[in-house]
Amino acid sequence: ETGVTQSPTHLIKTRGQQVTLRCSSQSGHNTVSWYQQALGQGPQFIFQYYREEENGRGNFPPRFSGLQFPNYSSELNVNALELDDSALYLCASSFGPGGSYNEQFFGPGTRLTVL
Amino acid sequence: GENVEQHPSTLSVQEGDSAVIKCTYSDSASNYFPWYKQELGKGPQLIIDIRSNVGEKKDQRIAVTLNKTAKHFSLHITETQPEDSAVYFCAASIRTNAGKSTFGDGTTLTVKP
Numbered sequence: 001e002t003g004v005t006q007s008p009t010h011l012i013k014t015r016g017q018q019v020t021l022r023c024s025s026q027s028g029h030n031t032v033s034w035y036q037q038a039l040g041q042g043p044q045f046i047f048q049y050y051r052e053e054e055n056g057r058g059n060f061p062p063r064f065s066g067l068q069f070p071n072y073s074s075e076l077n078v079n080a081l082e083l084d085d086s087a088l089y090l091c092a093s094s095f096g097p098g099g100s101y102n103e104q105f106f107g108p109g110t111r112l113t114v115l
Numbered sequence: 116g117e118n119v120e121q122h123p124s125t126l127s128v129q130e131g132d133s134a135v136i137k138c139t140y141s142d143s144a145s146n147y148f149p150w151y152k153q154e155l156g157k158g159p160q161l162i163i164d165i166r167s168n169v170g171e172k173k174d175q176r177i178a179v180t181l182n183k184t185a186k187h188f189s190l191h192i193t194e195t196q197p198e199d200s201a202v203y204f205c206a207a208s209i210r211t212n213a214g215k216s217t218f219g220d221g222t223t224l225t226v227k228p
Contacts, residue, residue: 004158033214042121042204042218043159056215059116090158094214103149104213106158 002027004093004107012113013081021076021110023091031055031096032074033104034066037088049074050096078112086114117142119207121219128195129227136222138205139187145217147210148181148188153202153221162203163190166210195226 005024013019025032031050035043045058049068063079072093078085088111092104118141128134140148146167151159165172165179165188172179176195181188192199202223206216 031214035218040220042119042206042220043216045215045217048212048214056212092158092214094212103161103164104216106151106160108156108158 004091004105006089006091006107006110008110009108010111010113012115014115015081015083017081017114018077018079019081019112021078021089021091021112023074023076023093023107025072025074025091025093026105029093029095029105030072031094032068032072033092033094034074034076035090035092036060037090037109039087043090046076081114083114086112088112117145117207117217119205119217119219121205121222123222124220125223125225127225127227130195130197132195134192134195134199134224134226136190136203136205136224137187138189138207138219139185140207140217141186142207143186144209145207147208147213148179149206149208149213149216150179150190151204151206151218153204159204192224195224197226197228200224200226 033048034046037043047057052068068074088109090109092106094104121138149164153159178191202221205219208216
């Protein structure tokens with residue numbers, strides 16, 4: 001069974017640029033959640049994708065957008081990067097909302113630095 | 116929305132001692148409370164969880180307690196070992212969608228040999 005993978009591991013961008021982060025969900029999982037983890041803080045929920053549709057969003061502006069593909073892998077896109085976007089971006093996969101206690105499994109994260 | 120507060124932010128114990136981390140939550144609709152361990156350079160890993168219909172759960176050296184009335188839950192680690200050193204996060208969510216969890220800000224646990 002393959003775990004959750006994310007790419008790239010590290011990324012450096014400048015203010016105003018755009019970035020795409022990628023996540024492959026664990027085998028058998030159809031739901032991907034994205035979190036932003038600033039240094040010294042807990043992960044903050046950005047949004048969730050379930051069967052290729054957005055299924056809930058946290059308190060993040062529209063310049064944070066995402067996609068989920070038919071194979072349930074996912075992308076997080078951030079436009080017009082700001083310095084405060086520097087963080088560890090975590091992806092977590094699970095087996096769908098609505099079932100019973102769906103544990104989520106996290107990938108190792110992508111460390112984004114905005115200069 | 117849900118708000119989760121976690122204390123203490125840092126905790127240092129001697130090997131073999133116990134460690135306790137406490138969290139409070141605000142939304143009475145939350146009914147699933149996982150605890151995660153995050154090591155340097157890795158994503159959070161689930162170590163134990165508790166559902167709102169249970170007051171306590173144990174798994175070897177780790178236990179979690181939940182007080183629904185007071186809206187707080189705690190992680191207890193007994194007989195700590197140096198490899199327990201990590202950042203621990205509590206979280207709260209609706210049981211049918213743990214993927215929309217609200218996390219505490221973490222506790223950095225250091226176990227001194």
